[in-house]
Amino acid sequence: MMRRLKVLVAKPGLDGHDRGAKVVAMALRDAGMEVIYTGLRQSADEVVKAALQEDVDVIGLSILSGAHMRICEKVLNLMKEKGIDEKPVFVGGIIPAEDALELKKMGIFEVFGPGTPLKAIVDSIKGAIDK
Amino acid sequence: MNNPERLRKVKEEWKEKKVLPLLRKFPERKNQFKTSFDSDIDILYTPEDLPPDGYDKALGFPGQYPFTRGVQPTMYRGRLWTMRQYAGFGTAEESNERYRYLLSQGQTGLSVAFDLPTQIGYDSDDPMAEGEVGKVGVAIDSLEDMEILFEGIPLDKVSTSMTINSTAAILLAMYIAVGEKQGVDPSKLTGTIQNDILKEYIARGTYIFPPDASMRLITDIFEYCSKKLPEFNTISISGYHIREAGADAVQEVAFTLADGIAYVESAIKAGLDPNIFGKRLSFFFNSHNNFLEEIAKFRAARRLWAKIMKDRFGVTDEKAMMLRFHTQTGGSTLTAQQPMNNIIRVAFQAMAAVLGGTQSLHTNSYDEALGLPTQDSVTIALRTQQIIACETGVTDTVDPVGGSYYVENLTDRIEKLASDYLQKIDDLGGMVKAVQEGYIQKEILKTAYNYQLKIEREEQVIVGVNQYLSDENPKKDILKIDPIIEEKQINKLGTLKRRRNSQAVEEALKELKKAALGSENLFPFILNAVKCYATLGEISNTLRDVFGEYTEAVIL
Numbered sequence: 001m002m003r004r005l006k007v008l009v010a011k012p013g014l015d016g017h018d019r020g021a022k023v024v025a026m027a028l029r030d031a032g033m034e035v036i037y038t039g040l041r042q043s044a045d046e047v048v049k050a051a052l053q054e055d056v057d058v059i060g061l062s063i064l065s066g067a068h069m070r071i072c073e074k075v076l077n078l079m080k081e082k083g084i085d086e087k088p089v090f091v092g093g094i095i096p097a098e099d100a101l102e103l104k105k106m107g108i109f110e111v112f113g114p115g116t117p118l119k120a121i122v123d124s125i126k127g128a129i130d131k
Numbered sequence: 132m133n134n135p136e137r138l139r140k141v142k143e144e145w146k147e148k149k150v151l152p153l154l155r156k157f158p159e160r161k162n163q164f165k166t167s168f169d170s171d172i173d174i175l176y177t178p179e180d181l182p183p184d185g186y187d188k189a190l191g192f193p194g195q196y197p198f199t200r201g202v203q204p205t206m207y208r209g210r211l212w213t214m215r216q217y218a219g220f221g222t223a224e225e226s227n228e229r230y231r232y233l234l235s236q237g238q239t240g241l242s243v244a245f246d247l248p249t250q251i252g253y254d255s256d257d258p259m260a261e262g263e264v265g266k267v268g269v270a271i272d273s274l275e276d277m278e279i280l281f282e283g284i285p286l287d288k289v290s291t292s293m294t295i296n297s298t299a300a301i302l303l304a305m306y307i308a309v310g311e312k313q314g315v316d317p318s319k320l321t322g323t324i325q326n327d328i329l330k331e332y333i334a335r336g337t338y339i340f341p342p343d344a345s346m347r348l349i350t351d352i353f354e355y356c357s358k359k360l361p362e363f364n365t366i367s368i369s370g371y372h373i374r375e376a377g378a379d380a381v382q383e384v385a386f387t388l389a390d391g392i393a394y395v396e397s398a399i400k401a402g403l404d405p406n407i408f409g410k411r412l413s414f415f416f417n418s419h420n421n422f423l424e425e426i427a428k429f430r431a432a433r434r435l436w437a438k439i440m441k442d443r444f445g446v447t448d449e450k451a452m453m454l455r456f457h458t459q460t461g462g463s464t465l466t467a468q469q470p471m472n473n474i475i476r477v478a479f480q481a482m483a484a485v486l487g488g489t490q491s492l493h494t495n496s497y498d499e500a501l502g503l504p505t506q507d508s509v510t511i512a513l514r515t516q517q518i519i520a521c522e523t524g525v526t527d528t529v530d531p532v533g534g535s536y537y538v539e540n541l542t543d544r545i546e547k548l549a550s551d552y553l554q555k556i557d558d559l560g561g562m563v564k565a566v567q568e569g570y571i572q573k574e575i576l577k578t579a580y581n582y583q584l585k586i587e588r589e590e591q592v593i594v595g596v597n598q599y600l601s602d603e604n605p606k607k608d609i610l611k612i613d614p615i616i617e618e619k620q621i622n623k624l625g626t627l628k629r630r631r632n633s634q635a636v637e638e639a640l641k642e643l644k645k646a647a648l649g650s651e652n653l654f655p656f657i658l659n660a661v662k663c664y665a666t667l668g669e670i671s672n673t674l675r676d677v678f679g680e681y682t683e684a685v686i687l
Contacts, residue, residue, distance in 0.1 A: 013247075013262065013263060014247035014248065014250075014251055014253075014259065014260075014263050014337075015247065015336070016247075016331070016334075016335050016336020016337055017336070017375075018336065018376075019375070019376045019377050019463070019579055022576055022579070022580075022686075022687060023377070023576075023579055023580050023583050025687055026576075026580050026687065027580075027583075029687075035687070037685060037687050038685075039682075039683050039685040040336050040683055041251075041336075043259075065247055065263060065266055065267050066263075066266035066267060066502070066503065066612065067262040067263045067266055069262070070261060070262030070614075071262055094500065094501070094502060096501060096502045096609050096611075097501075113467050113500075114465075114466065114467045114500045115466055115467055115468050115500075115593070115596040117586075117587055117597075118583060118584075118587055119587065
């Protein structure tokens with residue numbers, strides 16, 4: 001039997017908007033994945049530590065405060081340091097289009113803005129792992 | 132026609148003879164019509180659906196208990212609502228410039244957005260603040276920043292609303308100090324601090340301390356202001372963020388009023404008179420797309436709160452029973468797809484708030500699902516309010532939708548369902564407990580997830596998102612916060628720390644700590660520290676040392 005996909009859903013930074021993160025977490029769970037949700041106010045360190053400890057396949061970051069560039073850069077760098085930079089990282093939130101391009105160049109696998117169907121997120125995560 | 136029995140019979144006959152034959156040929160668009168809170172909607176409402184209590188008891192007259200039709204006798208015939216756009220970004224200098232612009236464009240009150248570090252008690256140079264300085268609002272580290280923020284804005288002439296919660300005492304103290312420097316006595320200051328910590332645990336997330344310490348800070352503010360700032364609204368009990376987190380209209384009313392009950396109880400316990408501080412409570416609601424339901428929601432909230440203050444708390448002064456509220460249009464209803472459509476959404480939502488009798492209003496900018504609003508989009512949002520106020524005629528009589536069979540029926544239903552929730556929360560041991568145990572968060576999340584699934588199944592159509600899609604041009608400019616702002620702010624803070632009297636700061640913080648360990652009112656100590664230019668982070672950390680920090684119960 002195939003192992004269940006394990007996903008970390010994290011709220012890095014000081015942002016308190018957690019509706020999107022929680023709704024996506026529930027959708028991933030309903031799609032058969034195992035989901036670890038960190039809760040609010042995680043530092044980049046804490047996010048990467050949780051990813052290591054839980055040995056997740058995928059990391060999802062939810063950021064609606066505008067601090068996404070700095071936070072994503074930090075998380076990606078730390079992942080490289082810890083040797084887990086092969087794990088795909090997804091970002092959801094209010095991310096201006098040009099920042100989304102920038103983030104993908106930086107190594108973020110996909111960026112989801114408001115209005116993204118849950119199914120698209122589920123499919124994209126599955127697709128990233130099948131690759 | 133006024134005999135309800137007869138009317139019911141006639142309606143049944145009409146359904147049988149006229150509606151059913153038609154439905155066999157042309158079925159309705161949906162199998163069932165439902166409110167956002169999942170209650171059935173009938174094909175037609177008639178006088179039999181009006182409140183069973185009768186006009187006087189259920190509706191009454193504006194400016195009189197139970198205030199269903201409005202809190203003032205003349206409503207917008209006397210004075211329009213306050214047009215108050217929430218704004219703030221970057222440094223105090225830039226925000227000051229935006230405020231002066233908005234005032235010059237006819238805005239009538241200020242509403243300050245603070246950045247997250249300011250809201251959570253971190254100075255701009257704190258490692259926790261990295262990347263967040265000046266992002267979702269203005270960065271305030273010390274009284275110095277606050278002086279710049281209000282430069283050239285006479286505090287005795289404008290009313291200022293500050294969206295600030297766990298650090299509300301510090302920012303209010305700074306506001307008082309700026310006023311004093313302008314020669315304005317605190318008793319002349321008008322405005323509102325949000326100061327609503329319970330909804331931060333539920334929905335918004337800028338808590339610092341555990342609930343008990345937070346509730347103490349809130350009642351300390353109530354007490355201090357009742358003596359020194361009699362014109363200032365010391366709390367804005369907020370359903371806005373509860374709704375944004377996914378609650379429906381009933382949950383918005385229920386959980387907001389439940390928070391209100393918890394604050395009143397805690398203030399009474401601290402020895403305050405609800406007849407007095409009840410007048411300084413204000414509320415803050417959301418306005419979403421379901422037009423008639425939203426109008427009914429505001430009316431239901433007003434009536435239910437009046438009953439709570441009268442019956443539950445034995446308040447005798449009618450002014451202390453009035454639910455006065457600010458409204459903001461629904462941020463989560465804005466779409467990133469076809470963003471210009473949001474102008475229309477905002478207009479309907481704003482109209483609902485006006486028909487619901489709001490005291491002040493923020494209209495969202497159409498580009499907020501994409502990033503921070505630009506000056507152009509903010510101006511359209513303000514103009515939307517001005518068009519409603521001056522061109523549509525809805526302001527010319529009080530509560531123009533009052534008496535609509537459907538709206539009155541919805542008003543009753545929302546009140547009833549919200550009361551049921553309040554009973555359940557009482558049974559759980561009150562709101563603080565219900566929040567600590569995660570009950571409220573769970574209820575909201577359930578609604579949020581079901582709503583999203585309805586969108587996925589296209590049972591709920593969102594124009595431009597799941598239907599009526601169009602190819603889009605990549606989007607225009609959005610406001611960007613220059614990363615250099617963080618550096619600038621940190622430098623400014625460094626200079627201040629070298630210049631100020633550090634011995635006075637140390638002394639003030641020591642006094643504050645001592646008071647926090649005891650049971651004295653903390654506000655005068657915070658005011659003293661602020662005036663010595665102790666920073667927001669220093670004051671918050673002093674209190675963190677004593678009270679500890681709250682960690683959220685992760686609910687999924």
